[in-house]
Amino acid sequence: MREPAALLPDPARRIVDALAGLGDLEIVVAAPPHGAIVAATGSAAALLAHFPDDPRRHPLARCLAGVPVEEEVRRIAETGAVTHIHVRGVPVRDASGAVIAAVAVLADVAAQRRRLAAAAVLEAAGSVLLESLDLARVAQLGAELLVPRLGDFCLVSLLAADDELHLFGLAHADPAALAHERPLHDIFPLQDRAWDVLQDSRSRLVADLGPLDPPLRELGLRAGLIAPLIARDRALGVLRLLSARRLDADDLELARRVADRIALALDNARQHAEALRASQAREDVLTVVSHDLRNPLSAITLGATVLVKKLRDAEENVAVIQRSAARIERLTENLLDLAGAQAGQTTVLEREVADAREIVEEALALQKPLADKKGVRLIAGLRIAQAPLFCDRTRIAQVFGNLLDNAIKFSASGQEVAVDGDLVDGQVRFSVRDHGPGIDDADLPHIFEPFWSTVRGGKKGLGLGLSIARSIVDAHDGRMIVHSDHSGTVFTFTLPLAHAVDADDMT
Structure with a gap:
């Protein structure tokens, strides 16, 4: 915070000193008679600069005239960019009632709205991603979370068993565009950066996508970002967001936080699928045992019965028993091999x-x-x-x-x-x-x-x-x-x- 002007009355100086501990607020203090800013936190002074209106209508000037102010004002920066600032100011008076300073608390309306929007997206992610335990559905829900809130296109690609990335979720700000754009997903920008992101687990912001392939030019895509999908130290895929507007570090941070939530939901879906497969495998084992072992066991029982009754036909029936026993042994070995493979054990060889x-x-x-x-x-x-x-x-x-x-x-x-x-x-x-x-x-x-x-x-x-x-x-x-x-x-x-x-x- 700036040091107060030497001529600032003592009560106002004490106000400035008290506000020095509120560094997380954008605060300005102005002194009469011309409204000179004698103290400010952060970028508060810059936020109130370059107002094109009548100087007498400036929020600080009105506060120094003794009028409390709370309004949203339009600001034009030196670059020509327009922002809206919420100003809440009050005059500070001495014992005689004379105005000795004006104190204003400022908030960038756009930034505040972005924070609220980001909080809404994260809150939605916490509930929307719990709607399904299907991997493809979770990926699609994840893509839809960020469009059109943050960008115009969102693609969620997951690593498959072949160690290749496959598209599982795709959302566009104009749903009708998906009917003819979906086959183009392989030529969307940032595909070539996916492996870099997966390797170092760091999100990336691309301020300028550069020249695009002809089918994509009409989309007006300008900037993009790519974030890894990682859960329990396991890379699951990547999220690509493409936008016709500029993206900044705040957008990247929000996309990263959403990607973390998508990855967690995907991991839950994957574990659920594995649990279902394990359950199905147990049922299948029972099916095999009841189906494929029943026949050779019946043959063994029948052959043994015939042996008892007709010893003269023993040779043929013994052969039946031997083949059936060999069949049961082979099925048992297969079941043991499968159980080992599903448990992640490699086949042991005696070469x-x-x-x-x-x-x-x-x-x-x-x-x-x-x-x-x-x-x-x-x-x-x-x-x-x-x-x-x-x-x-x-x-x-x-x-x-x-x-x-x-x-x-x-x-x-x-x-x-x-x-x-x-x-x-x-x-x-x-x-x-x-x-x-x-x-x-x-x-x-x-x-x-x-x-x-x-x-x-x-x-x-x-x-x-x-x-x-x-x-x-x-x-x-x-x-x-x-x-x-x-x-x-x-x-x-x-x-x-x-x-x-x-x-x-x-x-």
């Missing part, structure tokens, strides 16, 4: 050097009784003479067992199931092909999901085999894909060689 041809031949031998019973021919087309794999032999046998079991199941009597193998780019590429009814295009993206069920050729597939098979291949640094059409289905997967194989070793 050794094993010959690819031997693994395939053993897998075909194990599946031959089932294929013979179904009338399906198993064919090996291995175009490799020597292919040592550094792998978990038991696990890779499990992969072949799951794929062959699946192929035989959906094959008709008289059809073939072929296992092929060749060397490609230092890897062994295997394929298991059937000539069954194929898989619908709509089902293919889900075929490796645990518990996914589909109907092929009137038969419903339900289980974990494909999901577990791919997780085992992934653990070996390999890759599994599927291709299917009306002529059948082929599962292809690769495994790295234990060492390089010379071309002379290939046949």
